[in-house]
Amino acid sequence: MTNKELQFNKLSSEVVSSVEQGSFPHGVLVECQNENDGVEFARFIANCLVCRSNNKPCGECEDCHKAKKNGHPDIFETDGVIKSKSKIFAVDSVREIRDDAFVLPNESDSKVYILKNAQNMNDQAQNAILKILEEPPSYVFFIIVTTSRSTMLETVLSRVQTYSLLSDEEQITDKECDAVKNFVKALLNVNELALVEQTAVFIKNNQFAKRVLGLLSEVFRDALVFKSGYSREVRFSEEVNALYNKLTAKSLMQLVEVCDELMDSIDRNCNNNLLVVRMCYEFKRAIGR
Ligand SMILES: [Zn+2]
Incomplete structure (x- = not known):
């Protein structure tokens, strides 16, 4: 097993036990060098959060099946880009997410938002997300995926738990x-x-x-x-x-x-x-x- 896989497994089991204990934080930050790795980990977390079996993620319940196919109605993924030309995570996207977050989940007990490429959020967008991180509805979870925690505001960092997929070499203190x-x-x-x-x-x-x-x-x-x-x-x-x-x-x-x-x-x-x-x-x- 590579170091990367070992770290992935270690973090995954941390997530599972925290979800099973019902103590999973409403805001987490996933730090990754490779976007795909970060999103894969975020999807794993989301799957754990929507699975209603005791053994999460069971891989067998309907929620797990839908999550596996990336078709769960309570898991949302966005990179916040509004116009295809810019890669900026738009503040309007964040506002839309904020409004949507107050609508109860469709099927599961939880609603999960995966915010991809959060390094492309400017301060305004981050401040908008901060507002809901401060008082999220009890069923809502945010997973913010970014290339480095250094791209996020201190105020946001203080509201989230960080899971870093970066190696010690890649991590910036x-x-x-x-x-x-x-x-x-x-x-x-x-x-x-x-x-x-x-x-x-x-x-x-x-x-x-x-x-x-x-x-x-x-x-x-x-x-x-x-x-x-x-x-x-x-x-x-x-x-x-x-x-x-x-x-x-x-x-x-x-x-x-x-x-x-x-x-x-x-x-x-x-x-x-x-x-x-x-x-x-x-x-x-x-x-x-
Ligand atoms: Zn399940």
Whole structure:
């Protein structure tokens, strides 16, 4: 069995026991690198929630049969896209879901909403979902599928339980997430003091610094990909979009190179203070300041 399968099984049994005990939370977040894995797991949860047998999911009751065929009338899946051209999870879709949630279930005792590609929700859409997460009808469950918890607002995160399908390598800790966000902000504002401060934050610990630089490199690369006219699922979508809007492809390419170079320097155990100075210099040069 692969590590991924093992993790899937472990999380599945957590879900089953929590559903069977009747303590399953009304809001959960499924974090996954691959959309299909996340949706598959969300469907498994939904199946457990609608199954009315004691042994969930029994796979034999009518609810299970319908859920298996993705045709259960109380399981809803949406990526919130309204116009086919945009991949944004529209706030209007969230409002529609909110209204629908107050209608009693058709057949089952529960009603489950699977919100796919939630990394494409802007703050407005997230705030709309937050309203119902705060006081959901007793029979309603939301499963929010996203590429990274870093794409969700703190207020939303505080209302949901996270099931992460990401490996330890792929998971981003809150500290790493903050370091990346704050750094990009300082860089785009060309706030020299903030830039030094933010760099000093993550340089203290070599392992941490390399993780953050790796993530920054990923963010710069993603913005570069956007520049070439492609769009794809990204972590840190807000930061990637801001960089895409404000910097040239040339700057972005230089920023990627600077990150790679700095990761090498860390491996060579350079003096940290000198490294902070050099980092800020290189980053500023890359954006033409
Ligand atoms: Zn069943």
